[in-house]
Amino acid sequence: MSIQHPRLKAFIFVLLCAAPLLGSALLWYRGETVIPLAAYGVVSVVAFFLYWSDKRKAQTEGWRTPENILHAVELAGGWPGGLIAQQVFRHKTRKVSYQVLFWVIVLLHQVFWLDQLVLGGTLLSIL
DSSP: OOOSSHHHHHHHHHHHHHHHHHHHHHHHHTTSOSHHHHHHHHHHHHHHHHHHHHHHHHHHTOOOOOHHHHHHHIIIIIHHHHHHHHHHHTOSSSOHHHHHHHHHHHHHHHHHHHHHHHSTTHHHHHO
16 A cells, blocks of 8 residues: 655644644653653554554454544544554545544644644633
């Protein structure tokens, strides 16, 4: 399997990871916590393997991973691994309802980290 338009997708991936990575790294640098930085890495690996397993089971008609589990892992910080897995395995890329919720999760992460980095957390404190 090959990824279509790999340079463009890699560029978009780097852009999407910039705010979460920078925000998590700043928290660690300040001595506040390393949990977000570690969670993005660990949970992304879990997400990647869940996608891999689900794709294999879809091909062999085995027991599938429920979509709500995949989305919960993405929400917990595994969306980068999920995004990579979608491209590598060409899995869940055409199901519109799945993609809409996936991108809402990515957007939530972006808004959270941009609020933390640019506004000092003031936007989300209003809500």
